[in-house]
Amino acid sequence: GAVVSQHPSWVICKSGTSVKIECRSLDFQATTMFWYRQFPKQSLMLMATSNEGSKATYEQGVEKDKFLINHASLTLSTLTVTSAHPEDSSFYICSARDTVSNQPQHFGDGTRLSIL
């Protein structure tokens, strides 16, 4: 079946560094991908909608300069957390929508980001 791969699954880095998370659709093309953030014991909050070949659409309250999204191909979207700080530590999950089929979004396994 369709699979969405997220990499890395876990990353620890120092405060002030930038971290890039990749989201790939492995066997389908995804015009649209979504990035979510999940704090411990909480639900998923949509951060932004990533659109292939155009600018991402950010949800209210999400800093676009802080969370850079690039969707350069139909199978890859990246989220870069710039100048990360401890408060950015969270679980980030992406999902992708199959452009051709009308199936629900497929979710990646998430990335655990810890900023020291």
Add this chain to the structure above:
Amino acid sequence: AQSVTQLGSHVSVSEGALVLLRCNYSSSVPPYLFWYVQYPNQGLQLLLKYTTGATLVKGINGFEAEFKKSETSFHLTKPSAHMSDAAEYFCAATLYSSASKIIFGSGTRLSIRP
């Protein structure tokens, strides 16, 4: 505005007992509805979905849910709980099958007692 409400942040049942996780939605039009399961440090796995047609939807792992428009509900049930069912469950909705962003409920943690 569209919203999803899950009643009960934590539900605990005995192994073999009925599982009932509640979900209500508010939307100006009937949305597409989903139930997802999340195991620790993992992404989301789709349990089942309702789009159109039959209101009783069967999913994986013996779960099912019934769409009740009059009650704006989409409760998740399983006749007999298994230890492996312990996880976080999210109800979600979108106005279209996958073109629109998904709105998630706050989640319900299901614990299974031996």
